[in-house]
Amino acid sequence: MNYLFNEIIDRKDGLGLKWNHLEQAFGSEEILPMWVADMDYANPQPIIDSLKKVLDGRILGYTAPPESLYNAIIHWQKERHQMELSKDSILFSPGVVPSIALIIQALTNEQDAILIHDPVYTPFSNMITLNKRRLVRSPLLIENNQFKMNFKDIEKKIIEEKVKLFILCNPQNPGGRVWSKKELTTLAELCKKHGVLIISDEIHGDLIFSPHQFTSLVTLDPSYQDFVLTLSAATKTFNIAGVKLSMIYIQNPKLYEQVSYYQECIEHSGLNTFGYVATETAFSKCEPWLKELMINLSDNLETITTCFDTELPNVSYMKPEGTYLFWFDCSSLRLTDEELMEHFVRVGKIALNSGAAYGPGGSQYLRLNFAAPKELVEEGLKRIKLAFEN
Ligand SMILES: Cc1ncc(COP(=O)(O)O)c(C=O)c1O
Numbered sequence: 001m002n003y004l005f006n007e008i009i010d011r012k013d014g015l016g017l018k019w020n021h022l023e024q025a026f027g028s029e030e031i032l033p034m035w036v037a038d039m040d041y042a043n044p045q046p047i048i049d050s051l052k053k054v055l056d057g058r059i060l061g062y063t064a065p066p067e068s069l070y071n072a073i074i075h076w077q078k079e080r081h082q083m084e085l086s087k088d089s090i091l092f093s094p095g096v097v098p099s100i101a102l103i104i105q106a107l108t109n110e111q112d113a114i115l116i117h118d119p120v121y122t123p124f125s126n127m128i129t130l131n132k133r134r135l136v137r138s139p140l141l142i143e144n145n146q147f148k149m150n151f152k153d154i155e156k157k158i159i160e161e162k163v164k165l166f167i168l169c170n171p172q173n174p175g176g177r178v179w180s181k182k183e184l185t186t187l188a189e190l191c192k193k194h195g196v197l198i199i200s201d202e203i204h205g206d207l208i209f210s211p212h213q214f215t216s217l218v219t220l221d222p223s224y225q226d227f228v229l230t231l232s233a234a235t236k237t238f239n240i241a242g243v244k245l246s247m248i249y250i251q252n253p254k255l256y257e258q259v260s261y262y263q264e265c266i267e268h269s270g271l272n273t274f275g276y277v278a279t280e281t282a283f284s285k286c287e288p289w290l291k292e293l294m295i296n297l298s299d300n301l302e303t304i305t306t307c308f309d310t311e312l313p314n315v316s317y318m319k320p321e322g323t324y325l326f327w328f329d330c331s332s333l334r335l336t337d338e339e340l341m342e343h344f345v346r347v348g349k350i351a352l353n354s355g356a357a358y359g360p361g362g363s364q365y366l367r368l369n370f371a372a373p374k375e376l377v378e379e380g381l382k383r384i385k386l387a388f389e390n
Contacts, residue, residue, distance in 0.1 A: 005041055005296040006373050016242075026345050033351045034380045037173070037325065039239040039371035041296075044289035047240060050281040051274055063273040065092055072283040073247060077232070080206065081216040083249070091248040091260055092271050096203050096231045097123045099248050100167065103199055103229055104131045106262035107255065113161040115154070117147075119358030119365075121173040121201070128167075136161045139361050140175070145318050147175040151186055158194045165197045170217065171204040174327045174358050174367045176320020178212045181220060188217060188224050197255075198228045203246070204323045206237040206290060209298055212321040218251065225251035229259070234282035237290060239371075245275025297324050300370045300377045307381045312388055324371035327355070331364040333388065340366065348387030350380055 011019040018036040023029050042048075054060070070087045077083040093099040100123070108114065110132045116124045118137035128135045138154045140147040157163060168187065171178045179187075191198050200217040208214045218228040233246035250256040263269065301319070304326055308317055317328035330340050337356035344350055344366065355365025368384070370377050 005292065006375070007042060008373050008375060009040065009042060011040065022351055026341075026351050028345055028349075031345055031349045031351045032376065032380055032383060034369045034372065034376075035351045035353045035367075037236065037369055037371075038241050039293075039324065039369075040373060040376060041239060041293070041371065043239055044282070044286040046285040046289075047238060047278050047281045050277050054273060054277055060273060062270055063276055064270065065276050066280070068284075069276050069280040072280045076283040077216075077249070081214070082219050083216050083230075085249055085251075088253075089249055089251045089256060091250065091256070091263060092276075093246050093248055093263075093268065094244045094271060094275075095235075096201055096233055096246045097127065099231050099246060100124065100199060100201070101127045101131060102262055102266075102268075103248070103259060104128065104133060104165070106259045107197060108133055108164050112164040114165045114167065115157055115161070115163045115196075116167050116359075117149070117169065117172070118360060119174060119355065119362030120167075120169050122357045122359075124167050124169070124201075125359065134161065136163060137359055137361075145316055147172060147177045147318065149179075149183055149187060151190065154187065155190050155194075158190065158196055163194070163196050165199065166191055167199045167201065168217065169201050171202075171208070171214065171320075171322035173204060173323055174325055174353070174355065174362065174365070175318045176323045176325055176327065177318075178208055178214050178321040181215050184215055184217050185220055188220060188228070192223065192227065196227070199231060200228055201231045203231065203233050203236045205232065207294070207297070207324060208322040209294070209301065209320065214322060218249070227252070227255075229255065234279045237293075238278075238282040238286055240278045240282065243275040243278045244272055245279050297371060300324075300372075300374060301326070303374065303377060304368070304370055304381065307385075311385055315388065324369060326368040326370055327365055328368070329364060330366055330388075337363055340364070344384075344387045347390045348383040350383040350387070 018033045074085045077085050113134040113136050114128045115136045118139045125135050136157050141150050205214050218224045218230050230249040235241045341354050353367040355362035
């Protein structure tokens with residue numbers, strides 16, 4: 001095990017949301033933060049070094065994305081995900097969520113129906129409703145403690161609600177499913193048949209537990225390039241969410257034009273220097289770090305599932321196939337969603353994400369972020385047990 005992943009870094013003096021926003025979010029500072037999806041691990045050293053080099057230049061002026069950044073992205077997507085990209089299919093954005101908002105505005109109209117799974121990453125629904133589009137949810141099924149898509153329901157909703165856009169989360173947050181080729185193909189074929197565009201949010205696509213294999217939706221068939229827009233970033237994988245840079249891959253030139261025109265309207269052509277530099281370094285120099293990270297996350301996951309299986313045998317959970325998120329069922333406590341959060345804060349002294357925030361289907365669940373040194377994960381487990389036992 002790499003010692004770097006065991007170091008406990010004091011984040012309390014920094015600006016980080018996860019450790020310094022507890023009072024506002026949970027009403028208490030004396031709790032262990034295992035909520036917001038960033039990691040308590042130091043960034044890869046090459047990223048720190050590349051950012052220091054920028055500072056050593058002593059002038060932080062405007063920056064354009066360098067050719068070498070495009071090359072690093074194209075190489076990463078081809079080698080790891082068999083995705084064929086050219087420079088003119090890549091747009092930059094300050095984040096995946098801003099990209100979702102941008103695409104909604106560029107490619108749909110007010111009151112258009114947009115379909116998402118339930119439960120799913122909270123900002124999907126927020127971006128739809130804030131932009132005055134119609135939110136339609138397709139509940140995920142649970143089989144053998146894993147989420148499954150309900151294709152009958154998806155097609156029914158597409159037809160009845162005249163859905164224009166589907167927003168997919170692959171791998172799935174909060175359940176950690178890495179959708180199979182078959183599931184993805186079935187979904188894409190349904191959308192193709194009914195003329196529905198797809199945004200595929202693949203921000204967790206490099207955080208996959210063996211033997212599961214991630215497939216980028218658009219690579220499954222050349223025809224999918226016509227209607228699939230892929231969102232990706234180095235931020236989740238390499239723990240650099242604060243540098244605020246993500247990518248939009250659009251291989252259909254007409255859709256690319258429409259989205260890039262919208263970006264021009266809000267002047268998103270020049271973004272953050274640190275984002276460009278950190279992303280290029282991540283994709284060109286940090287693959288060895290990612291390998292170590294996955295060993296560490298697998299080990300944490302093993303610790304968690306062993307603890308639940310032996311000490312909380314009546315609590316069901318979804319074993320994630322990707323991501324660093326652990327989704328577990330608290331219905332045995334017989335509390336409302338609000339009481340559940342209050343109980344884990346007061347008794348467990350731990351900050352987790354409320355499942356209800358992910359949609360009605362997330363009710364009674366909590367989400368644990370286990371990207372932290374083992375010692376913190378073990379402390380978190382003690383606190384979760386305390387909450388279940390009291
Ligand atoms: C599925 C998913 N998409 C997007 C994001 C956030 O992306 P960004 O910070 O680039 O807006 C997250 C963060 O947790 C996420 O889980």
